[in-house]
Amino acid sequence: xxxxxxxxxxxxxxxxxxxxxxxxxxxxxxxxxxxxxxxxxxxxxxxxxxxxxxxxxxxxxxxxxxxxxxxxxxxxxxxxxxxxxxxxxxxxxxxxxxxxxxxxxxxxxxxxxxxxxxxxxxxxxxxxxxxxxxxxxxxxxxxxxxxxxxxxxxxxxxxxxxxxxxxxxxxxxxxxxxxxxxxxxxxxx
Numbered sequence: 736x737x738x739x740x741x742x743x744x745x746x747x748x749x750x751x752x753x754x755x756x757x758x759x760x761x762x763x764x765x766x767x768x769x770x771x772x773x774x775x776x777x778x779x780x781x782x783x784x785x786x787x788x789x790x791x792x793x794x795x796x797x798x799x800x801x802x803x804x805x806x807x808x809x810x811x812x813x814x815x816x817x818x819x820x821x822x823x824x825x826x827x828x829x830x831x832x833x834x835x836x837x838x839x840x841x842x843x844x845x846x847x848x849x850x851x852x853x854x855x856x857x858x859x860x861x862x863x864x865x866x867x868x869x870x871x872x873x874x875x876x877x878x879x880x881x882x883x884x885x886x887x888x889x890x891x892x893x894x895x896x897x898x899x900x901x902x903x904x905x906x907x908x909x910x911x912x913x914x915x916x917x918x919x920x921x922x923x924x
Contacts, residue, residue, distance in 0.1 A: 767924070781848040785857045788889055789843040796841050803830055809883060809890035817876055817898035838871050840864040843878065853884040861896065875899050 788807060795803035801884065812824035823838070845859040856879065863874040881893040 779848070781850060781855070782845050785848050785855065785880075785889070786845045787880070788891075789845055789857070789859065792891070793841050793843050796831065796839065796850070799831055799834060801832055804828060804831060806888075807891055809885065811892050811893045812890075813892070814894040815896065817874060817896045820917075836866045838864060838866055855882040855884075855889060856880070857882065863896075875901070 791803060792807045794800070805824075808824045808827065810824055812827070814822045814827060816822070816836045827846065841861060841863045843859055843861045845857050847858045849856045858877065860877050861874075861876055861878050863873065863876070865872065876896050876898040878897075879893075880891050882889040883892050
């Protein structure tokens with residue numbers, strides 16, 4: 736019986752010392768970096784970094800600066816415009832240098848960035864002022880730009896733009912009074 740009491744008190748002392756050790760050394764907080772492939776917020780360093788790249792890209796187009804545009808676009812670059820036209824980096828540079836559209840002006844705003852190792856996907860909005868036929872138009876839309884890490888920076892390898900149509904005769908959307916987004920009337924209140 737004395738042996739059992741010693742064993743029980745020894746085990747209790749061991750268990751208590753383990754609890755004290757854990758209480759003094761809490762588990763480290765999870766890292767603040769986004770998970771692999773996670774979408775980063777508008778305040779993240781990634782969004783700020785890619786906004787600088789998009790600003791350089793916009794300034795190169797607006798200022799007709801071939802060299803700056805070459806520093807943003809990969810030699811493998813492919814662009815899909817909102818109208819569905821495919822162009823390469825070289826074709827983009829020729830369009831910039833010939834300057835057929837003297838009114839072209841673009842503004843781009845990054846909303847989200849997903850980091851996938853040496854690939855990054857930036858999504859955002861754009862406003863493109865350009866010539867369409869004989870008229871000038873302001874095209875609003877969304878973009879997806881795919882970047883590849885190269886040397887000490889990022890180069891865009893793919894661009895996809897989608898124009899957002901503005902319907903002036905659009906009726907305001909009716910607000911749903913359902914409590915849940917997928918309300919089934921037969922099973923609801």
